[in-house]
Amino acid sequence: MVGVIGFATALALKNARDLTRATHDRVNYEEAYHVAMGGLSAAKAWVMNPALAKAQLGQSAGAKIEAVTSGSIAFSNYVRENRDNSTLLDAISAGGIVSPYYSQYDSSLASGAGLSGGRKVLLDLPVNASRVIDFHNDMEANYTGTIFHKSGTPVPRAYVRRIRISTPYRSTATDAAGLHVKDDLRRVSLIIEAESVISGVGPTKSRIMQQKILIQPGTSSMLPPIQGSDSALISGHIVTVSGNSSLNIHWAPVMAKGNLELLGIAPLEITKKDNYELAAKDNKYTGAGVGTEKWLRYLTAAKFVDKSGSGELFPSSVFPAGSPQITDVLVQTLNGAFDVGSKPLNRNTLSLTGDFYVSNIRNGTGQGVLYSGPTSGGSNFPLGSGAFVQNWPATSVYIDSVMNNMMNYNTWKAFAIQQGGYCRPGTGGGFVNDSGQPLYVTPSGSMTTVATHNTRFTELRQISMKNLVPSNGNTSQIPDRILFIDTIEGTQNGTYGNIAMNSSDNWFWKGLLYLNSDFSTSGGGGFPSVLMKNPDQFAADPSGSTGTNTAGCYMDGILYVAGTMGRTGNASVYGTIIAKGGYGGSGSPDIYYNSRLKEGLFKNVMGGGSGLLAAAVSGPIQELNLWVSTN
Known part of the structure; x- marks a missing residue:
């Protein structure tokens, strides 16, 4: 009898143990699912906001995620431009995705392992750690340490061991992880996979969940900031005006590394009757009617000379x-x-x-x-604080910073490609994109590689923003855009073209016009009339109707010319001209500084391509049998 009771007790205990184990297995299995899903959610949050990734994972891993985000936006813009060309999109391989669009932000992204299904790994987390996310709910009641990117002990019962981000599938097949289907690039931008681990009572459980997401870029008005400009004209060489012409500058300084060769003419000149008398024959150089405006400043690292370049003014x-x-x-x-x-x-x-x-x-x-x-404490004024400053090394240092940092070639080229604002002259005529494909202009005025129903892009006036200027000339509500025209070879040190505009071009641009070329204008009759505000008017009414309509305006914003700039006629600019190779011209052109540039163009979003991400749309989720091995 005792033996029977003992056997029954042992059997009951075994059943209880098995039931407990089964319960733990079931609970652990379910918990593993939720932990893996938590890894997917975290990864999507990091892609949406790389600043969060930097804060939680550290600068190194966060910078990698930021590069993935920027690359996905660049590629998504390309897909959006070519969404009607299914043959083109269907033929793109993982290498054709990574090298042009991701590696420009981080070259290491191009070295990721290849996966079955034609995928390529963009990022594998953790970086320099053993766990991506720890779940400490069973360890400490009030855990205060970081839960991200951990190594060593204590090892929690639940954690995300690995997160991987890759390009979409480019083929359909079945491998050890399960069935995979070739992705439509118009619906899938990235694939995220997360592996969870649950240990403790019962066998360790691990589950791998996969989710596809679609990156939706932001609108064209959501652009990264450019450093604010507070000058009307910045020249990396000389500034000169020929003949009886003038260069009429309004409301902001002129800065040059070379000689300023325009001050020997009206309305500002050194008179002959007295070597020390400075004459102002009208008001253009003193602020154009702004009561509190000081004399407009001229600063040069070289000297002030007369308009012929033959004699010093001082x-x-x-x-x-x-x-x-x-x-x-x-x-x-x-x-x-x-x-x-x-x-x-x-x-x-x-x-x-x-x-x-x-x-x-x-x-x-x-x-x-x-x-x-x-x-402070004295009666002397500091050198460099006057209206006319020459032989001034600080001017050269500032201009070099503008050219090399603010107007950095690689930064603005990458951004222009993201925004569909990049082109370069093609060797066979017309304009091409960064890959050398012919560009066409849609009926709405945007650039595309799709020829059907569109017009070959051969003249800049085809994409002019003049049609956006309202009848009252107020451009404040027109979003800034970027147009980056590269060298013929598409490289920073390539061959400059010569872009010329005249009154028949009907041209206008608002935002940043970045020209890797020489540039000249003539006439101005075809350029629109634009409402311009002096500094006092802008401060009181930045977007309202106060101001003066000025005819012949072809630019509102920043015009950057990598080569030399020449102008004839009476056309005007409402903003800043930056001419790396120097400025020369005739006629009586005007530069009216736009006070909005003090805060910078494209100011709606914080820096970096990631700010252009409008949404990461969640796609289908499936469980993988195991991590897909690399090819």
């Missing part, structure tokens, strides 16, 4: 013997730098035409020609 020969180098002549005069020799140049002998005397500027009378007050 020759050292007319200053007293023993005078220092002429840099900031107005400030130097006020500070008594020339009160030397037998014929000193004191404050009362350097005058502006009319009632404006340098000696009286201290008292606030006369036109403002100083941009800073006296140095």
Whole structure:
């Protein structure tokens, strides 16, 4: 009897144990599913917001995810442009996806392993760790440490061991992981896989879940910021005006690395009757009617010379013997730098035409020609704070920074490709894209590689934004766009073309026009009339109806010319011209600085291509039998 009872008890305990194990197995199996799904959700959140990935996974892994995000946006824009060309999209391999679109942000993305189904690994997490996400709910009641990118002990009962992001399937077949079907690139941008681990009571459970997502780029108005510009004209070489012409600058400074060869002409000149008298014959160079505007500043790393380039405006020969180098002549005069020799140049002998005397500027009378007050605790003004500054090394340093950083070739080329705003001259005529494919213009004015129902892109006026300018000329509601025209070879040091516009081109652009070429304009009759605001008007009413309509405007924003820029006629710009190779021209063109540039173009989104991601649409989820081995 005792034996029977013992056997029955043992059997009951075994059944209870088996039931407990079965229960634990079932619970662990279900928990493994939820942990893996948590890994998928985290990965999608990181793709949507790489800043979050950097904060949670560290800078190294976060930067990799940011590159994946930017690359997926670039490729999605390409797919969107060619969505009607199913033959083209169907033929794209993983290599054709990764190298042109992902590796430009991180070259290591091109070295990912190949997978069955024609996929390619973009990123495998963790990076320099053993677990991606720890779940500490069973370990500590109030866990305060990080749960991301962990190694070592304590090892939690539940964690995400691995997350992998890859390109879509490019073939249909069955492998050890299960059936896979070739993806439509218009519906799938990335594939995310996450593996969970549940350990503890009972056998360790691991499940691998896979989800496909579709990247939807943002709108064309959601663009990365460009560093704010506070100058009207920036030249990497000389600035010169020929003949009886003028260059009319309004509301912001002129900066040049080479000589400024335009100050010997009206409305601003050194008069002949007195070497030290500075004449302002009208108001264009003093702020164009803005009551609080100071004299417009000119800064050069070289010298001020007359319009022929043959004579200095401030020759050292007319200053007293023993005078220092002429840099900031107005400030130097006020500070008594020339009160030397037998014929000193004191404050009362350097005058502006009319009632404006340098000696009286201290008292606030006369036109403002100083941009800073006296140095702390003294009466002297700081050098470099006057309206006319030459031989000034800081100007050269600033201009180099603008050319190399603010207008970086690779940065803006990559962004233009993302936005469908890139083109270059084709060797056989017309424009082509970055891959050398012929470009066409749709009826709405966007560029595409699809020929059907579209027109071959041969002239810039085909994509002009002039039709967007309203009848009142107010361009404030037109979103900024980028147009990046590359060299003929498509490389930074390639051959410059020569882009010329005239009055018949009906051209207008708002945003950034980045030209890897020489550039010239003539006439202006076909350019639209645009509402322009001086700094005071902009401060009071940035987007309203106040201001003056100015005819012949072909640009609102920043015009960057990598080569030289030449202008004739009377066309105008509402913004900033940056001419790396220098500026020269004739006629009477105008540059009206647009005060919105102080905050920068494309200011709606924080920096980086990831800011252009509107959505990551979740696709189908399936469970894999195992990790697909690499080819």
